[in-house]
Amino acid sequence: MKRFLAILILVYIPIAYFGIQSQYYSDEDFYFQMGKAILDGHSLYSDLFCAHMPLMIYPISFLFLIFEPSITAGKLLPLMSSFFVLILVYVIGEGYEEKVGALASLLLLVSPKFHLYSHNFYGVFLCSALIMSSLYFYLKGNVFLSGISAFLSIFVRLNALPWFILLFLLNIRKRDFYCGILTMSPLFIFLLVPNFIDNTVLYHLAKTPVPLEGRLSEVYAFISSEWFIILLSVPGVLSLREPSNKPILLFPFVFVLATILQTSVFDYYFIIILPFLAILGSLGVVRFSGRYKPLIFLVPIIGILLNYNAIINTYLPEPGFDFGELANFVRENSRASGKILFIGVGNAYVGMKTDRDISENFIDISGQRFEVYRENIDLQLLDSMEERPDLVITELKHLHYIRYTGTRLEKSMTYLEDNYYPVAYFHNEISNLLFLVWKPVEGISRGRDFPRPERNITHYYFDRYIAKRDTALQYGEAVHNESGDYASRLYPSRYLISENVMNQKLIADGIFDWQFEGEQYYSRTGDGLESRIWACCNRDGEMDFIIYSHRDMDPVSFTHIVFNQNRSCIERLDCFARLSDTYAGGFILTYSKRRISFDDYEKIERLLREFSSGGISREDYVKYRRTIIPVDIEDKIVINR
Numbered sequence: 001m002k003r004f005l006a007i008l009i010l011v012y013i014p015i016a017y018f019g020i021q022s023q024y025y026s027d028e029d030f031y032f033q034m035g036k037a038i039l040d041g042h043s044l045y046s047d048l049f050c051a052h053m054p055l056m057i058y059p060i061s062f063l064f065l066i067f068e069p070s071i072t073a074g075k076l077l078p079l080m081s082s083f084f085v086l087i088l089v090y091v092i093g094e095g096y097e098e099k100v101g102a103l104a105s106l107l108l109l110v111s112p113k114f115h116l117y118s119h120n121f122y123g124v125f126l127c128s129a130l131i132m133s134s135l136y137f138y139l140k141g142n143v144f145l146s147g148i149s150a151f152l153s154i155f156v157r158l159n160a161l162p163w164f165i166l167l168f169l170l171n172i173r174k175r176d177f178y179c180g181i182l183t184m185s186p187l188f189i190f191l192l193v194p195n196f197i198d199n200t201v202l203y204h205l206a207k208t209p210v211p212l213e214g215r216l217s218e219v220y221a222f223i224s225s226e227w228f229i230i231l232l233s234v235p236g237v238l239s240l241r242e243p244s245n246k247p248i249l250l251f252p253f254v255f256v257l258a259t260i261l262q263t264s265v266f267d268y269y270f271i272i273i274l275p276f277l278a279i280l281g282s283l284g285v286v287r288f289s290g291r292y293k294p295l296i297f298l299v300p301i302i303g304i305l306l307n308y309n310a311i312i313n314t315y316l317p318e319p320g321f322d323f324g325e326l327a328n329f330v331r332e333n334s335r336a337s338g339k340i341l342f343i344g345v346g347n348a349y350v351g352m353k354t355d356r357d358i359s360e361n362f363i364d365i366s367g368q369r370f371e372v373y374r375e376n377i378d379l380q381l382l383d384s385m386e387e388r389p390d391l392v393i394t395e396l397k398h399l400h401y402i403r404y405t406g407t408r409l410e411k412s413m414t415y416l417e418d419n420y421y422p423v424a425y426f427h428n429e430i431s432n433l434l435f436l437v438w439k440p441v442e443g444i445s446r447g448r449d450f451p452r453p454e455r456n457i458t459h460y461y462f463d464r465y466i467a468k469r470d471t472a473l474q475y476g477e478a479v480h481n482e483s484g485d486y487a488s489r490l491y492p493s494r495y496l497i498s499e500n501v502m503n504q505k506l507i508a509d510g511i512f513d514w515q516f517e518g519e520q521y522y523s524r525t526g527d528g529l530e531s532r533i534w535a536c537c538n539r540d541g542e543m544d545f546i547i548y549s550h551r552d553m554d555p556v557s558f559t560h561i562v563f564n565q566n567r568s569c570i571e572r573l574d575c576f577a578r579l580s581d582t583y584a585g586g587f588i589l590t591y592s593k594r595r596i597s598f599d600d601y602e603k604i605e606r607l608l609r610e611f612s613s614g615g616i617s618r619e620d621y622v623k624y625r626r627t628i629i630p631v632d633i634e635d636k637i638v639i640n641r
Contacts, residue, residue: 001094004102008086011109016079019119023071024317028121029348032074033363035060039069040357045195048361051203054190055155056123071352074121081125082118088132089275093282095139103296104282107232108275110303112225116314117271124271127157132275134167135247143171147180155187158200159269162258166251206372207263215265219256222270225310226277228303233277235284252276326393326426326435327353333423333439334390341384343402344395344435360384365398374407381412385419392420392438396555397586400578403554413553417521422534422546425560427576432586434558434576436548529556542571558587 037048038061044050050057060074067073086105093101108114117124134149150167153160171177190196223230233252240249252273259269289296304311323346331354334340341359342350351358362384385392394416402409420438427434523532531549547559555578562572576587 001090004090004105005087008083008090008105012083012086015115015118016083018315019079019115020072020075022119022315022317023075023353025323025346025349026120028074028078029071029346029352030364031057031060031121031123032069032071033348033351033358035064035074036069036352037357037361037363039064042361043193045193045199049195049364050199051364052123053155053157053200055152055187056126056157059126060121069352069355071349074352075119078118078121078125081129082114084129085125085132085275088129088136089278092132092136092139093279096279096283097286099293099296100279100282100286103285103299104275104278106297106300107229107278107281107303110300110307110311111229111274111278112307112310112314113222113267113271113274115311117268119315122268122271123157124159124268127153127160128272128275130156131160131163131272134163138167138170138247139244142176143174144176144180144183147171147177148184151181151184151187155190157272158204159255159259159272162255163251163272166247166254170246203372204263209263210265212260215260215262218265218267219260219270221267225267226270226274228306229274229277229281232281232284232299235288236280236282237284239283239287240280248276248279252280323350324353326350326437329424329426329437330354330356330391330393333437338390339387340391340393341381341389342393342395343381344393344398345433346395347393350393356390359387359389374405377402377407378409378411381409382415385412385415388440390439392416392440394436394438396434396436396558396578397432399553399555403552409553413550417532421536422548425546425558427574427587427589432579432588434587436558555587 031052034044034048034050034057038044038058042048044054044057059077063073063076064070067076086108089108090101090105093104095101130149130153134146134153137143137146137149146167150160150164154164168177237249255273256270259265285296285299286293326346327350330340330350334354334356336355338356339359340351340354340356341362342348343365345365347358347365348363350356351363360380360383362380399409399413416438419440421441422436423439424437425435426437521532521534523530525531529549529551531547534544534546534548536544542565543563545559545561545563547557547561549556549558557578558576560572560574564571574589576589579586579588
């Protein structure tokens, strides 16, 4: 046993090393930010929203108390929990038969989901460690400690409730089991904490249920990733007939059934049953191997060959979710003691990477929260902005999603536009995310209306959405989502673009005649849209124009224009438009150009007008598109002030 545990430690060292290094945006950042807020004197539920049980968050605060609050320190919790699960799987497996525990541990080590969630904290391995402890004590006949562990697991994740109920039914006449539960009864004091029941129970019940096919797709995602272990577990189920084995046989089936009946399902929920499947798979291999038992350790080698690429990918960030440049900008442009407000994905990640607190503890910005608490979100955001954080970052896709849920943000967004000034933007082309960074500015004056007020504003957004799965991830790769409909991520089809190639027609007429003054904004309402131009001089003495349009606080388009100092040439022009009117629509760069002279501008405007009216064929469009949209567009932050 000692020799194998030493081998496990040696194998786990590189897993821990690469797991700690693998720091990219995920939901764990929300939990880390909550753990940090607790150390700052705030309380879960009463001071900040938390949809999870307390024993999932407070251990993070304990780690942050020992070490400095950081993503690295937070990742120690899933790494330690998953290693503890490995040890328990080994000990429980060896209790059945020699080599069962060792093989079961190795099967876990070749599982892609094990690697993914061993260094990403979702509470599932902490919960799994307590469930496996409960199983271990149950098999040893110690129902007192088994009851304690099972009860604690519920206060980590409510997903553990099926295990607790199953164990309760199997020990319904055993007094020691009840004694174990009573020992942990002080945890019921959380029922008295304001908002505890509302956040952890009622919130989940109030969410719009995911359709059954959506929940089954998560089950399929787990099966497709872990089919190797699941397949091996079938003979293991057939080999266990003793009454004492009821928990390990029944729990996977009970858990899957109970999980599918929930309002929402994610693939990491099923991590809880993964150790059970590993033990069953190992039992099946060992007991049915017969005279080939010395060759059983070829099984994990086969698992490595099958899952190698999937395992490596668990340590790499998903394309389009690298917010490092944005985090650097936030760090350099905010005080160490200051706060930030981030409305969009990545808020907690940026907060942890920059060691900045979130204004008013508005940490959890999940869309489902807006859906459930739509009456309060606007006021919460307004309170957060009135605290005057150093920076406010808005992700336009997320603002659109908030509006899609029926949540209205009139008060908070009006306050933002009247009291903050856009100073930078960041666009991620792969995921179509567009971020605006705002700073509080005192005394922004309102200028006159747009020039040529007789002209109607005619903004457009894409009227058709290309699903991500049908869209190329690499520049220049084409997709065909309909017969004869050519499209790529940088070059949408004419059907998609319609008249929207420049997306802001108000800049297409008289742009060189604008006489805006710096440090002012100009607004105009028309066609059901409100558009606002912020004018300022940037650090190079050039005139910046930022144009932002929305419908009922729902962002539609964004344009950035930079003139040279004598206003004779456009140094930079970027136009972004929303992909679609669905909740999943991000913002795509529809037009980009550098160094445009007046003559070039007129030529391009004429070309786009002919294309939108059908005067230019598809072949001509393909021929000239490289002069319209450059191929060297990269993710960027543009500093405007």
